[in-house]
Amino acid sequence: MEFLSEAIEGYSQAHTSPESTLLALLNRETHAKVLQPRMLSGHVQGRLLALFSTMMRPRRVLEIGTYTGYSALCLAEGLTEDGLLITIDVNEELEDFTRSFFDKSPYKNKIDYRIANAVELIPTLPDTFDLVFIDADKLNYALYYDLVIDKVRPGGVIIADNVLWSGKVVQTDKKIDKDTQNLLDFNQKVHNDPRVSNLLLPIRDGLMIAYKN
Numbered sequence: 001m002e003f004l005s006e007a008i009e010g011y012s013q014a015h016t017s018p019e020s021t022l023l024a025l026l027n028r029e030t031h032a033k034v035l036q037p038r039m040l041s042g043h044v045q046g047r048l049l050a051l052f053s054t055m056m057r058p059r060r061v062l063e064i065g066t067y068t069g070y071s072a073l074c075l076a077e078g079l080t081e082d083g084l085l086i087t088i089d090v091n092e093e094l095e096d097f098t099r100s101f102f103d104k105s106p107y108k109n110k111i112d113y114r115i116a117n118a119v120e121l122i123p124t125l126p127d128t129f130d131l132v133f134i135d136a137d138k139l140n141y142a143l144y145y146d147l148v149i150d151k152v153r154p155g156g157v158i159i160a161d162n163v164l165w166s167g168k169v170v171q172t173d174k175k176i177d178k179d180t181q182n183l184l185d186f187n188q189k190v191h192n193d194p195r196v197s198n199l200l201l202p203i204r205d206g207l208m209i210a211y212k213n
């Protein structure tokens with residue numbers, strides 16, 4: 001389900017700061033060469049992630065689900081001089097493609113790209129994070145939230161992608177599949193959590209934004 005008309009999407013894109021040359025190339029190459037290009041955050045959502053990062057000036061960012069690196073490059077834009085973004089993906093087949101874009105970017109030395117299962121890696125990370133982006137398998141969204149919440153500083157932000165799941169979270173006429181149920185549970189869990197103030201932003205496929213009180 002598309003939430004906005006093509007015309008509104010186009011107008012919104014046309015009145016949003018353009019992608020950098022590198023991000024536009026990554027967007028094109030992902031669509032041309034990689035399976036499931038819809039997974040990439042894209043222009044408008046990418047600018048929102050970059051805006052969060054620029055406003056927050058984070059020292060530590062964690063991304064769960066790198067894919068081809070589009071959102072990582074956006075989230076890296078506001079990092080402090082000594083800042084670092086750790087991004088994790090379990091899919092080693094995309095490593096060369098993705099790393100080549102990180103290497104071409106101004107954030108080459110600020111991105112720590114790990115090929116690993118995030119469920120296993122996150123508990124081993126000693127850092128405290130200012131900003132976390134959850135964008136991997138929907139099965140583990142609630143677990144990722146539990147694994148990161150104590151690692152996020154007060155005033156830090158957790159953003160989770162795809163929380164409207166193409167509108168399936170409000171479908172009442174069909175059997176609820178597993179991923180949809182996981183996202184329903186995740187959204188309720190964040191909404192009920194007194195440790196955070198949250199906003200479900202209906203941009204693209206839905207972003208859950210949780211500010212740690």
Ligand SMILES: C[S@@+](CC[C@H](N)C(=O)[O-])C[C@H]1O[C@@H](n2cnc3c(N)ncnc32)[C@H](O)[C@@H]1O
Nearest residue numbers: 039040041065067070071089090091118136137
């Ligand atoms: C939606 S894509 C990420 C898109 C990317 N954040 C962007 O906006 O361009 C989801 C990614 O999560 C990865 N993934 C799935 N399960 C994972 C896990 N257990 N640990 C780490 N990465 C995982 C997949 O390999 C896939 O590349």
